[in-house]
Amino acid sequence: MSFWHFLQLNWPELLLLVRQHIVLVFISILVAVSIGVPTGILLTRYRALRGPVLGIANVMQTIPSLALFGFLIPLPFIGGIGSRTALVALVLYSLLPIIRNTVTGILGVEPSVREAAVAMGMTDGQVLRQVELPLAMGVIVTGIRVATVIAVGVTTIAAAVGAGGLGVYIFRGLRQYDNNLLLAGALSAAVLALAADLFLGLLERQFSFEGKRSAAWSRVALAAGIVLVVVVGVFALRSPGGSESSQGHVAIGSKDFTESALLAEIMAEMLEARGVSVERRFELGGNLPHEALVNGTLDLYPEYTGTSYTAILHHTPIGDPRAVYDQVKQEYASQFKVEVSPSLGFENTFAILVRGADARKFNLKTISDAAPHTPQWSAGFGQDFMSRADGYPGFSKAYGLKFAAVREMDLSLTYIALSSRQVDLIAGNSTEGRIATLDLFQLADDRHYFPPYEAVYLVRQDSLARVPALREVLAKLANAISTDEMRRLNYEIDGNKRDPKEVVKEWLGSRGF
């Protein structure tokens, strides 16, 4: 599909993401200015505070954005998932340039001008409002400009905590190996950054009193920009919140990969068909869905029994699917007041993958077959696989594998890294659609090391009591999807680049749901 064609098909969604992006940046900068400028002014009055406050703001700036989101998620009030967490992180990032430039701007006012102002009999407030702030405004706006451009960039990461914005396309593009999505997300973000920079640059020039008067056209452009921002702001703030339906309201989450989002979308469509209003909080990174489910931000999300068993409940992996399911069901009910649905009918376990060409060349069928070759190979594993007990440490020990190099990277990138010979072995998902499209070969787990990963929905008990339609849908979906079917659905999205909603609607239709 050409990029142009992609845009024609997806522009309504792209516009929605652009709007979310602008709203996130706009609100966070607004908040950061209303905190940062007064703080900066305070620092010019209390010299002793300057070092510590600027130091803290500096440290904030150096925390990688994903890590900052991670810190915020478990916090009450400001944490959790969604735009609130993103806004808090964005504000923290924006503070430093704004505070620092406010201080620099005010302290940079010509001392003789300040002295004249005091000697004329101005009060401290009058000196600040009539002399220092107007003269510092150019420098302050520069700080706001820097903060805004940074915020446009950081907001793309906000998609990882379910805040929306153009990062949704970028993350999705990475996962699905889809350059159109990547390009649409990244280009739009770049255009936004440039537009913000240009607009604030014009604003900055209005405050240059030493130089020439700004040209008329720049003032016209500035006015147009202000009107645009106000219109977008009003438009955005007026966007309707989820209207409460008589059949109840359900917040559905998903993890940040195609299959999870697909399973979540199936649930969403089926609930909507029954008159339930659905809030989609898809594509959440790491353990976010679990935490959001436990704290009540989410009502349900799709999960795999093996993941719950090892990563959440911290049990040592075992091989018996029934035992794992029963243990998870019982512990979730007692620990989290969460019910585990019946299995959806398929497993998505770790798939140890090599290039099809290598498998044929070395005649590889099982992981044990590959063991003699691995000392010459480099491996690429996702962060998740590297860190979990049943991941790389246990796996390499169980098969006695040694690698020339082990590279930790984003899971969705490992498939491309393998097919483009950057690495020689990866741990993917068994239902991954690209296994076929990229000619990858899954080595059999001949020692039955990996625990069973049956797909289920995790649902809060109070949600089940509140929304009766949930039980009906869960019963319908029990054993409804086979592994082959799941792989096909994944391939429709990742391989054929089709719209997930369309794929889900089609599947639901074919099954008569």
Next chain:
Amino acid sequence: MAAPFVRNMPDSKMGRPRSAAPTITPVKICLVEFHNVTFSLPAAANIISDLNLTVERGETLVLLGESGCGKTTTLKLVNRLLTPTGGEVRVEGKSTTAWDPIALRRRIGYVIQEGGLFPHFTIARNVGLVPALAGWDQARIMERVRKLLSLVGLDPDRFADRYPRELSGGQRQRVGVARALAADPPLLLLDEPFGALDPLTRASLQHEFADLTSRLGKTAILVTHDVREALILARRIGLMHKGQLLLLETPERFLNSDHPQARAYLDTLKVDDGGKQ
């Protein structure tokens, strides 16, 4: 060490008709008084040591000295940009620390080198600043601004709406003087007001200023390192050196002084002017 010449000049010696009126007490006559004033910063030598000085109504007192001698500090002690660490400075008979600093400053015009104009204000707004702070209505401020601009030789129609950067150094200095006069303060403080100007502009402004202050009957304390300027403008010259007042004399007596510091200044004059003076 105070030089033997330093003393509080008895008012009667100045022989001005106003100060001769018997009912006026010295407190009223003296607009500014320094009593044993010392000013120092922590961990540094005194910037001003034991300064005694009175400034009478209507006179122009010039503080002369090289940079770092404490003359600017002396000026800032008057409008309480600084407060003395010892002794007291009285303005209109009241210690500066007893004054509300804002009220004090609004009664004192202040002119600094290059005017210290606000670059983001028009000339009219610069000149009308103190009246605006005092809450005058707009029409009255504009009337006053036009009058003052005319007074300092600037055409109000041409200059009122310009910005300081659009003016020459001399024009900016005129605006600085107009601004200081705006609220009709009894006292003017001027810190090297003509220092940054070319010699011709400087000379003409000096004469205009001398004319203006005598016409308006303003009291002025002016700080300079230019002995020529001191001789042109001063009714009395205070020679300062290392935070002390060495000499306080009329220009005529200053010219004939045999104090070594005074002679050093006067010698530069002879070299400059080929002995004309």
